[in-house]
Amino acid sequence: MGGVDAAGAWHADGEVLGAYSDGRLDAAGRWSVEAHLTSCAACRLQARALVDPARLRRLRAALIEAVDVPRAGVVERLLVRLGVADHTVRVLAATPALRGSWLLAVATTLAFAVLAAWVSRGADATMWLLCVAPLLPLAGIAVAYGPGIDPTYEIGLAAPLGSFRLLLLRAATVLGTSTLLAAAASLMLPRLGWGAAGWLLPSLGLTACSLALATTIEPLRAFGITAGAWVVAVAVTVAPPPPSSVLFSAAGQVAFATLALLAAVVMMVRRGRFEADRGFDTTPRFAARRLR
Template sequence: MTSHPTLLEISRYAEADATLDEASVWSIEVHLETCADCRARLAGSTTDRSRDMIARVGAALGEEIATGPAPAGRPVRTPRRWFVTALLPWVTMTVAVIGAAAVLTRFLPQLPSVVLLLAPLAPLPGVAAAWSRRADPAWELISSTPVTGLTMLLRRTAAVLILVIPALAIAGRSQGLALVLLPCLAFTAATLLLGSAVGVQRAAIGLMAAWTLAVVAPSLVRADLPVLLEPSSAPAWALLTVVLTALTFLRAPSFRRLTTF
């Protein structure tokens, strides 16, 4: 157990006694870092000399503050961070995959439309990265502000969709915009809703894996589009999007929990 310095040693340290050797000074300072009792003793060991020095320093600082220029006022702005630069690689990869799917659809007509098959999944990597503490260098600052939560997530999701939807619309224009865009929006809403319970990243990964195994892989093996992507399914996708979006807004308070990140 580390012994405490004596009251005499603390008093000599407080008075900056020149006869106190460096080893003793170092030992006292190390001990003071971990001992609240000795720090309290040190606070009560101030001398007339130290009190006079503190008063002179305080008076000098007060005079400089009074005679110096007034601090320049700057408006306090709450950081919004609609877009995180770390999303750019994910969005770039998504656009590249959509382009490759369009090429396969064009030059391999025996395959079902790869663009339609991948359209529901297109925005999910970007949405997952948009709500990730690892992707945002300012996450600690953002998460402590009032604008965090569903509002911030929707803004960032909108930024991802603004970049992904035009690529989908161009690649799938011959397939019908409704069948390309409605499943995309429905899966985005499903990711947000499921993310309120298990985390946005986990929700995105789970939905991508489920759709790939249940729809994409079997469709490529059979060389036929599923009923889910037939033109008659467009109204169902639209209704599903509206319902999932409404449920997501009802779950808004959940997006302020750390488990959603």
């Protein structure tokens, strides 16, 4: 293990220090050597010469990484636990729909819809929730990306990450959170049944339709148009008494599922156009929509 020098001081031998430097010692051996190194300058000097600088840099980086990374928020930690990549989680964390104030606003809106259902308790009890729920993801995504909305929009344009990918990531986050909250609201309705989930396919269809439209016009305008179309459709089709709408019938649900699929195809086909529109593109059609 070691030997004694002329002055009577004990020193670790080179083989032990080499094994320590390479990380080949077991825990007990490491602790023994480290306890000795704290009090022996000669052995410290010898060990320093034996350590591979690249390994030392790796260890230092690992140590800093372990102690210096800021603690992520609750939602971020949850998403990482669910298997979402940490870099994706960081991008999602910049989405307003993951912030408390937005979630509170959505929850409050849904609470009013549920309250209205309990107050009426009639055949129209679910109608408020069915009409309101599909609008929530549209509003959330509309304020998640675009010039004047995303504070880092300009910095993002000068970065290589695709703009459409960023929009899709944020759209998925908004859709996910608003769907979870709307599902919870559905469970609180006075009458449970499949009819209470009638908002789900319209929600998916309208969101996909807005994203497809955003490959042609500004996202904010795309979501505004889709939301307006939904409001008009509800106003025209909801017919008392008792309040019902073809939008929530079986045929309506099939139509929204089809719309979602078609819109997804359009999105995939036209996503390149969305990327080209944001940033250096000389197509005159897009000239009016650039930053100034």
